[in-house]
Amino acid sequence: MNLLPPEISEIVLANYGLxxxxxxxxxxxxxxITWMAKRQLVKETGDYIVASRNLGWIVVTFTMYATVLxxxxxxxxxxxxxVVGAPFVVTALSGIIMAVALLWYFGPRIWxxxxxxxxxxxxxxxxxxxxxxxxxxxxxxxxxLYNVAYIVAQLLAGGILLNVLxxxxxxxxxxxxxxxxxxxxxxxxxxxxxxxxxxxxxxxxIVFLLVLFGFAIMAAGGGVSGVIxxxxxxxxxxxxIPGMIGIFTPSRIYGVAIGLSIGSxxxxxxxxxxMYSARGKDQFKKVGVLLLGLxxxxxxxxTFLIGVYGRIVFPEVGNPDFISxxxxxxxxxxxxxxxxxxxxxxxxISTADTYMHTLTATVVRDFIKPIMWSNMDDSQxxxxxxxxxxxxxxxxxxxxxxxxxxxxxxxxxxxxxTVQLLPxxxxxxxxxxxxxxxxxxxxxxxxxxxxxxxxxLVSNPxxxxxxxxxxxxxxxxxxxxxxxxxxxxxxxxxQIDKYHGLLARKI
Amino acid sequence: xxxxxxxxxxxxxxxxxxxxKYTLIPSGSGRIAFIYFVTLIALDYxxxxxxxxxxxVIAGMPLLIWITVVFAILTIAGILWFSSRNSDNPGESxxxxxxxxxxx
Numbered sequence: 001m002n003l004l005p006p007e008i009s010e011i012v013l014a015n016y017g018l019x020x021x022x023x024x025x026x027x028x029x030x031x032x033i034t035w036m037a038k039r040q041l042v043k044e045t046g047d048y049i050v051a052s053r054n055l056g057w058i059v060v061t062f063t064m065y066a067t068v069l070x071x072x073x074x075x076x077x078x079x080x081x082x083v084v085g086a087p088f089v090v091t092a093l094s095g096i097i098m099a100v101a102l103l104w105y106f107g108p109r110i111w112x113x114x115x116x117x118x119x120x121x122x123x124x125x126x127x128x129x130x131x132x133x134x135x136x137x138x139x140x141x142x143x144x145l146y147n148v149a150y151i152v153a154q155l156l157a158g159g160i161l162l163n164v165l166x167x168x169x170x171x172x173x174x175x176x177x178x179x180x181x182x183x184x185x186x187x188x189x190x191x192x193x194x195x196x197x198x199x200x201x202x203x204x205x206i207v208f209l210l211v212l213f214g215f216a217i218m219a220a221g222g223g224v225s226g227v228i229x230x231x232x233x234x235x236x237x238x239x240x241i242p243g244m245i246g247i248f249t250p251s252r253i254y255g256v257a258i259g260l261s262i263g264s265x266x267x268x269x270x271x272x273x274x275m276y277s278a279r280g281k282d283q284f285k286k287v288g289v290l291l292l293g294l295x296x297x298x299x300x301x302x303t304f305l306i307g308v309y310g311r312i313v314f315p316e317v318g319n320p321d322f323i324s325x326x327x328x329x330x331x332x333x334x335x336x337x338x339x340x341x342x343x344x345x346x347x348x349i350s351t352a353d354t355y356m357h358t359l360t361a362t363v364v365r366d367f368i369k370p371i372m373w374s375n376m377d378d379s380q381x382x383x384x385x386x387x388x389x390x391x392x393x394x395x396x397x398x399x400x401x402x403x404x405x406x407x408x409x410x411x412x413x414x415x416x417x418t419v420q421l422l423p424x425x426x427x428x429x430x431x432x433x434x435x436x437x438x439x440x441x442x443x444x445x446x447x448x449x450x451x452x453x454x455x456x457l458v459s460n461p462x463x464x465x466x467x468x469x470x471x472x473x474x475x476x477x478x479x480x481x482x483x484x485x486x487x488x489x490x491x492x493x494x495q496i497d498k499y500h501g502l503l504a505r506k507i
Numbered sequence: 508x509x510x511x512x513x514x515x516x517x518x519x520x521x522x523x524x525x526x527x528k529y530t531l532i533p534s535g536s537g538r539i540a541f542i543y544f545v546t547l548i549a550l551d552y553x554x555x556x557x558x559x560x561x562x563x564v565i566a567g568m569p570l571l572i573w574i575t576v577v578f579a580i581l582t583i584a585g586i587l588w589f590s591s592r593n594s595d596n597p598g599e600s601x602x603x604x605x606x607x608x609x610x611x
Contacts, residue, residue: 087571090555090572093575093578093579094575094578097551097579101585101586131514131517132511133510225567228568235562237562239570239571240571250555282594285586285587288583292579292583304572372508372509374509430529430531431531432528433527486522489522492517492518496526500529504528
């Protein structure tokens with residue numbers, strides 16, 4: 001287990017009072033938001049899962065930003081930039097740019113179908129359109145793999161942070177338990193509205209601190225030019241393709257971007273649920289523009305400069321995921337450094353709460369309800385959501401305590417699984433020639449190939465610098481989807497009109 | 508256990524009878540938007556391939572970052588431009604069929 005480096009522990013102990021006061025202040029805000037959202041919660045699934053489809057565009061934007069940023073953006077991405085160089089910030093941003101364009105396109109369509117047919121999960125839409133419980137189960141598998149991977153990483157990082165922020169008063173194991181219980185109670189009490197409100201607060205805090213961090217680095221390093229020049233002999237390799245480790249070619253940048261950003265921002269079940277929860281179909285233009293602006297600010301001024309300056313100040317750090325925390329206590333005033341560490345915790349909470357909520361909702365709605373308990377009514381579904389989350393939390397804690405892993409590789413793999421749903425989604429909202437057999441076969445093949453290639457069970461036939469396994473699997477998925485669709489019969493005209501016809505009339 | 512594959516029970520006419528209204532590449536302003544974003548991605552990829560390997564710094568920032576920032580700005584401009592065109596032409600739906608084909 002890699003706990004935070006001793007430098008940070010020493011500084012935390014030297015400023016214990018300030019850090020505890022900041023931590024307590026954060027949790028007071030947390031409790032107030034939970035309490036306010038709990039007062040508005042209507043005890044039915046439509047309110048618990050999609051906030052009665054009434055979230056404003058700023059809240060939708062910040063909840064997507066804070067959720068996707070997570071510990072990955074605050075710790076993992078600066079750490080990977082530290083190792084790879086500038087090509088990794090290009091990877092992260094290129095994926096987000098494409099994801100925002102896709103969000104602008106798919107968001108209104110998913111929202112319209114959700115509103116019309118009372119959909120709340122990806123399985124509702126895909127399983128409903130293709131009239132297949134197998135496809136519904138694919139979405140559950142994607143949800144379980146994606147959400148469990150992220151929940152485990154967040155609980156792990158949360159446990160480490162609480163351990164250090166408390167000056168070792170809270171052990172790592174107890175820290176994981178505390179984060180789990182706090183997040184679980186927040187989700188159960190407040191539903192999606194509470195999650196989104198807390199994410200909005202966390203998102204503002206995070207973007208402010210990342211930008212402040214960037215300006216502090218510029219001040220310490222003599223401007224952006226001074227910081228880049230400080231790289232010395234590694235400058236040229238650090239700021240150009242294929243980067244420090246020599247494999248980040250344009251094709252790899254695009255391949256990793258598919259999993260890291262498109263998977264998380266458009267096709268992950270939590271992103272899908274947020275598209276359902278918006279107040280109207282016209283909000284996605286504003287959501288896309290603000291979201292992209294926030295990401296460019298965060299990555300260009302924040303995470304990129306953290307990775308660069310970290311390389312200069314700490315050229316040989318043990319675990320690169322800690323570079324942002326190490327650098328925060330070195331360049332930021334102590335109050336803001338403490339706030340930054342708490343913002344990392346906030347990002348972790350924003351991700352963990354969302355993914356626990358999403359995992360529970362998809363398992364109940366797309367597996368238990370259609371397959372095992374078909375006459376489940378709304379109040380039973382609502383209560384079951386609140387019950388199942390306990391099981392989700394127990395699994396998350398057990399995995400976090402037994403399988404500590406690096407954050408970013410896990411995020412890329414998890415996003416790669418969800419991105420395999422993209423061809424099926426295109427068939428459901430755009431290309432009516434797509435057939436159910438095509439969606440069944442291509443999605444299944446895409447998921448299996450992503451698993452075996454990304455987990456290294458079988459080696460990817462293409463070299464990683466050409467295309468990562470998840471991207472190869474995605475292109476095979478697309479190819480099969482198109483070919484099989486042309487070889488088989490499309491859905492019935494009634495089904496096509498119910499979805500594509502409705503979208504043509506409403507959008 | 509209640510496993511439903513209702514698509515097997517429904518009447519799915521052969522592909523020749525399939526209404527070709529809802530296509531992958533849209534018509535009208537949707538087609539222009541589609542072409543715009545695909546071209547933008549292709550140009551970004553090309554720029555990364557041609558210039559991404561050059562260790563050049565402009566105004567302190569690496570050229571690689573500038574390429575991506577320009578890509579982001581053009582994407583935002585595209586979203587705003589095509590959204591405003593769409594709201595100016597309420598009769599024309601983006602990424603879907605031609606107006607006369609839209610009525611069932």
